[in-house]
Amino acid sequence: MDRKIVIPGEIIIEGDEYLPGDFTEKKNGKLFALRYGLAEEQNNLIKVIPLSGVYHARRGNVVIGKVENILANGWIIDIGAADTAFLSIMEVPKYVNKDAMDEVLNIGDMVIAKIWSINKRGIDLSLKSRGLGRIEEGLIFEVNSNKVPRIIGKEGSMIKIIKDNTGCDITVGQNGMVLLDGKDIDSELFAKKAIRFIEKKSHIQGLTAEVEKWFTGEKK
Amino acid sequence: MVKEFKRPDGRKLTEMRPIKAEVGVVPNADGSAMFQSGKTIAIAAVYGPKKMHPQHKQDPSTGQLRCEYNMISFSVDDRIRPGRNRRAMEISEITKWALEPSVMLEKYPNQVVDIHINIIQADAGTRCAGINAAAMALAHAGIPMRDIVSSISIGKLDKTLVVDLTKEEEDFEEGEGPTDIPVSMTSDGKVTHMQLDGKIGVKQLQESIDMAYEACKEVREVQKQALKDFIGELK
Numbered sequence: 001m002d003r004k005i006v007i008p009g010e011i012i013i014e015g016d017e018y019l020p021g022d023f024t025e026k027k028n029g030k031l032f033a034l035r036y037g038l039a040e041e042q043n044n045l046i047k048v049i050p051l052s053g054v055y056h057a058r059r060g061n062v063v064i065g066k067v068e069n070i071l072a073n074g075w076i077i078d079i080g081a082a083d084t085a086f087l088s089i090m091e092v093p094k095y096v097n098k099d100a101m102d103e104v105l106n107i108g109d110m111v112i113a114k115i116w117s118i119n120k121r122g123i124d125l126s127l128k129s130r131g132l133g134r135i136e137e138g139l140i141f142e143v144n145s146n147k148v149p150r151i152i153g154k155e156g157s158m159i160k161i162i163k164d165n166t167g168c169d170i171t172v173g174q175n176g177m178v179l180l181d182g183k184d185i186d187s188e189l190f191a192k193k194a195i196r197f198i199e200k201k202s203h204i205q206g207l208t209a210e211v212e213k214w215f216t217g218e219k220k
Numbered sequence: 221m222v223k224e225f226k227r228p229d230g231r232k233l234t235e236m237r238p239i240k241a242e243v244g245v246v247p248n249a250d251g252s253a254m255f256q257s258g259k260t261i262a263i264a265a266v267y268g269p270k271k272m273h274p275q276h277k278q279d280p281s282t283g284q285l286r287c288e289y290n291m292i293s294f295s296v297d298d299r300i301r302p303g304r305n306r307r308a309m310e311i312s313e314i315t316k317w318a319l320e321p322s323v324m325l326e327k328y329p330n331q332v333v334d335i336h337i338n339i340i341q342a343d344a345g346t347r348c349a350g351i352n353a354a355a356m357a358l359a360h361a362g363i364p365m366r367d368i369v370s371s372i373s374i375g376k377l378d379k380t381l382v383v384d385l386t387k388e389e390e391d392f393e394e395g396e397g398p399t400d401i402p403v404s405m406t407s408d409g410k411v412t413h414m415q416l417d418g419k420i421g422v423k424q425l426q427e428s429i430d431m432a433y434e435a436c437k438e439v440r441e442v443q444k445q446a447l448k449d450f451i452g453e454l455k
Contacts, residue, residue, distance in 0.1 A: 004454075005447075005448045007443075008365035008368055009365065009367030023364060034365065035362060036359040036360060038451075052250070053251070053363070054250050054268065054269060082270050082271050082328070082331050084271075
C-alpha cells in the first residue's frame with residue numbers, strides 16, 4: 001500500500017491479513033484511522049503517523065525546556081507537555097548546594113534534559129548523560145514536535161546536511177525545541193530558515209534530495 | 221393541484237448552500253478550521269490536550285472537552301452585545317455533546333481539550349457550521365477520534381421539508397410556520413445531536429433524519445477534502 005493522508009474514521013484498507021498499529025482500529029475486517037495523519041504499511045502492519053498536535057512525552061526523550069520554578073529538592077521545568085516536568089537535584093551529575101540552587105539553574109534558564117520516567121505524579125527529568133545540561137548560548141525556536149523525526153532524518157542524515165551547509169551545531173529536542181549554535185547570527189538564521197523549510201515540506205517523499213536542492217538554490 | 225414549494229433563493233428542496241472549508245486558519249492554535257455555508261462563516265480553534273485548570277475540575281478517569289461558542293458583535297446586521305449570553309451558553313454545551321461521542325479522551329486523564337468557536341458572519345445554521353468547523357479543528361489538532369462529526373439543519377416550511385435553512389427562510393410565516401431541526405451525525409448515520417424547534421409529525425421527523433444523512437455525507441466530503449488539501453501533495 002502506498003502512503004496516504006487519512007482522516008479519523010476513514011477506512012485505510014480492507015483485508016484480514018493487515019494488522020492494526022498506532023492510531024488505527026480493526027472492525028469487521030476493515031482498518032479504520034483514528035487520527036489525522038499519514039497511513040503507512042510495514043509488513044502488513046498499518047499505522048498512522050501524526051502530522052499535527054501537541055507534544056506527548058515519552059520515556060527516553062531528550063527535550064529542551066525552560067526552568068519555571070526552584071523547589072527545595074529540584075526544579076520545575078516546562079517542556080511543553082501537558083504535565084509539568086521535575087528535575088531532582090539527585091539527577092544533576094555534580095554537587096549542588098541547596099542554598100544556592102539558582103547558581104546551577106536559575107528561573108528562565110534553558111536546559112537540555114532527558115525524560116527518565118513518567119508516572120502518575122508527572123514527568124521526571126535527568127541530566128546524567130552526555131550532552132545534557134544548561135544551555136549557555138545559541139538560538140532557540142520551536143517547531144511542531146511531530147516533525148522532529150524529519151528534521152533529524154534517518155540516523156541524523158538531515159541534521160548533518162544542515163550542519164555541513166551552515167556550520168551550526170544543532171540540537172533538536174523531541175518536544176520540538178531546536179537549539180542552534182553557530183559562529184555568528186547569520187549562519188544561525190540561515191539554519192533556522194532551512195529547518196522551517198523542512199517543517200513545511202516534512203510529508204513529501206525524497207525530502208533529503210529536496211533539501212539539498214534548496215541549499216544549492218539558496219547559496220547562489 | 222398542489223403548488224410546488226419555491227425557496228426564496230431558488231434552491232432545490234434538498235440542495236445545500238455552497239460550502240467551503242479550510243484547515244489551519246489560526247496558526248497559534250494546535251488545530252483550527254473555517255467552515256462556510258452560504259453567508260454563515262464559523263472559525264474554530266482547538267487547544268490541547270493540556271492540564272485541566274482549575275484543578276478541582278480534573279477527572280482522573282478521563283479527559284474532558286470544553287467548548288465555547290461565540291457570535292462576534294458584527295456577525296449580524298443588528299450589532300449583538302458581545303460576550304456570553306443564554307443562547308451562546310446553550311450552543312456551547314450542545315456543540316460539546318455533539319462532538320463528545322466521537323472523541324477518544326480516555327487516554328488523557330486530568331486533561332482538557334478546549335474548543336473555541338467564533339461566528340464571524342451569521343445567516344442561520346451557525347451551530348451546524350460551528351460543529352463542522354470544530355470537528356475539523358479537532359482532527360487537525362491530532363486528537364484521536366472514531367469519526368468526524370458533520371452537521372446540517374433541516375427545516376420544515378409550512379408542510380415542506382427543506383435542507384439548510386437561511387435566515388430568510390427561518391422567518392417564513394405562512395401556514396404552519398418554520399420548524400428548525402439541526403442534526404449532527406457520524407459517517408455511519410448515528411445521530412450525536414438533534415434539536416427540534418417547532419412542530420413536526422413522527423413520520424416527517426424520520427424523513428428529515430434521512431435527509432440529514434444525505435446532506436451530512438456531502439458536508440463530510442468537504443471536510444475530508446479540506447483536511448487532505450492542508451497537507452498537500454505527497455510527491
